[in-house]
Structures are given as structure tokens and as C-alpha cells.
Amino acid sequence: MTEASSAVPEKSQGQADFIRFDDISKRFGKNVVLDDLSFSVGAGERVTLIGPSGSGKTTILRMLMTLLKPDSGTIKVGDDYLYHEERNGKLAAASEAHIRKVRGRITMVFQQYNLFPNMRVLRNVTEAPVHVLGKSKDEAEERAKELLEMVGLSDKVSSYPSQLSGGQQQRVAIARALAMEPDILLLDEVTSALDPELAAEVLDVLRDVAKSSDITMLCVTHAMKFARDVSNRVMMFDAGRIIEAAPPGEIFDSPKQERTQKFLQSVL
Numbered sequence: 139m140t141e142a143s144s145a146v147p148e149k150s151q152g153q154a155d156f157i158r159f160d161d162i163s164k165r166f167g168k169n170v171v172l173d174d175l176s177f178s179v180g181a182g183e184r185v186t187l188i189g190p191s192g193s194g195k196t197t198i199l200r201m202l203m204t205l206l207k208p209d210s211g212t213i214k215v216g217d218d219y220l221y222h223e224e225r226n227g228k229l230a231a232a233s234e235a236h237i238r239k240v241r242g243r244i245t246m247v248f249q250q251y252n253l254f255p256n257m258r259v260l261r262n263v264t265e266a267p268v269h270v271l272g273k274s275k276d277e278a279e280e281r282a283k284e285l286l287e288m289v290g291l292s293d294k295v296s297s298y299p300s301q302l303s304g305g306q307q308q309r310v311a312i313a314r315a316l317a318m319e320p321d322i323l324l325l326d327e328v329t330s331a332l333d334p335e336l337a338a339e340v341l342d343v344l345r346d347v348a349k350s351s352d353i354t355m356l357c358v359t360h361a362m363k364f365a366r367d368v369s370n371r372v373m374m375f376d377a378g379r380i381i382e383a384a385p386p387g388e389i390f391d392s393p394k395q396e397r398t399q400k401f402l403q404s405v406l
């Protein structure tokens with residue numbers, strides 16, 4: 139078992155093991171992607187997952203989104219199981235209703251923004267709150283306008299995605315994710331497709347989100363300065379295991395593992 143220690147941020151009064159992975163394994167054919175992995179994340183904590191490409195970081199996020207099922211082990215969010223291992227060693231997925239309830243608390247922003255191309259910016263943000271959360275159109279629009287202001291796009295509410303830059307589209311995607319009022323925000327390489335200047339705009343918005351809310355964040359990124367500014371803890375992945383986990387100051391300034399040192403030299 140690879141146990142990474144969990145520090146709950148001072149500001150969070152929440153549960154210390156709000157998200158919990160226990161003995162999670164996943165393989166694709168002979169490729170062991172996650173190897174008996176255990177860790178927990180406290181409510182309100184902001185954790186960055188770093189490590190070489192293919193080390194299993196995105197797989198973690200996809201499992202939380204129930205886009206991917208582990209082969210064995212247990213995943214819990216709050217008091218609810220997403221997957222759990224039964225006494226006979228078989229993996230049981232939670233019921234559909236149960237998964238919907240947990241899924242309603244988690245949203246993910248991807249590298250590709252995946253906005254609805256035929257809808258204006260405002261409708262991109264209100265669509266799910268109206269159809270999934272059952273909000274009234276007025277209520278959803280009011281909140282969407284606040285969020286679009288927060289991401290610096292008040293003047294683009296009536297634009298179509300194709301009229302926006304990549305950075306602007308990604309900021310709409312962030313507003314859209316937050317409109318679902320999630321407890322947990324998953325960010326998967328959200329700036330990888332962007333030029334540095336546009337990436338910086340997106341990271342500034344995410345810094346504000348992190349500072350102004352108690353949202354629990356799990357973030358896969360190669361933007362190390364952002365990771366340093368925003369995270370409470372950084373977890374270094376290598377070959378499906380967490381080889382080192384520490385507050386950003388510690389891991390970036392004095393990494394203990396040689397593998398972490400080499401990785402950081404390659405990206406910094």
C-alpha cells in the first residue's frame with residue numbers, strides 16, 4: 139500500500155478524508171496503470187498531481203468522474219462509496235442513484251474545453267444548472283453572469299464559442315463547471331492546449347477560485363508555479379504509485395526522491 143499523508147488546510151473545518159482511495163489498482167491489458175494506490179484528500183484541500191506522462195494521474199480523475207472503473211479497491215467521497223470491494227474480493231459499483239448523487243458533487247474541466255458550439259456563452263453556462271439541477275432560467279442566468287464576471291468575460295455573454303480565444307473558451311468552461319456548485323473541482327491539464335499568455339489568464343482565474351472558495355481541488359498540471367501558488371499539497375506520481383507527497387514548498391525546494399528531482403529538473 140502506498141499511503142500519502144494528508145494535511146487538511148487550516149481554513150478547512152471539513153472532513154480530513156473527504157476523498158478516499160484505498161488499495162486501488164487498474165490495468166489495461168499488461169499495463170499496470172495504478173498499483174494498489176491509497177491516498178486521501180481533505181475537504182477544502184487543493185492537491186496537485188504531478189509526474190511523467192502515463193504515470194496514472196488522469197486515471198485518478200477519471201475514476202472520480204466514474205468515467206473509468208478500477209479493477210479492485212475502494213473509492214469513497216464523503217460518506218458515499220463510488221466503488222467498493224466486497225468480502226468475496228469482487229468489485230461492486232454503487233447503485234446508479236447513488237453514483238448520480240456523488241457525481242452531482244464533482245465536476246471536471248478538461249484540456250479541450252468542449253463547449254456547445256451552437257450555444258452562446260451564457261447558455262453554455264446555464265444549460266446544465268437548468269436541466270440537471272432544475273434551477274429556473276432566471277436564477278441560472280443570474281448566477282452565470284456572476285461567474286462570467288469572475289472569469290473576466292462579462293462582455294462575451296452573447297458570443298458564440300468560435301468567436302472566443304482558447305483561453306476565453308477555457309474560462310467559460312471553468313464558469314460552466316462552477317455553475318454546477320460542485321464540492322470538488324477536477325482540473326485535467328486545463329492549460330496544456332494554450333499559448334503561455336492565454337494559459338496565464340486561465341491560471342489567474344483558477345487562483346481566484348482557489349482563494350475565494352472552499353472548493354476541494356484536484357489538479358493535474360505541468361504549470362509548476364501555479365501548483366506552488368495554489369496547492370496545499372503536491373503528490374508526485376511515478377508508474378502508478380505516489381512516490382512523494384508534501385506541501386509545495388517542500389517538494390519543489392527539497393524533493394526527497396531522486397525520481398522527483400529528475401522530473402522537476404525536466405519541467406522547470
Ligand code: ADP
Nearest residue numbers: 166169171189190191192193194195196197198
Ligand atoms: P497521466 O495522466 O499521468 O499522463 P494516464 O492516467 O492518462 O497518465 O494514463 C496512464 C496509462 O494508462 C498510460 O500508459 C495510458 O496509455 C494508459 N491508458 C489510459 N487510458 C487508457 C485506455 N482507455 N485504454 C488503454 N490504456 C489506457
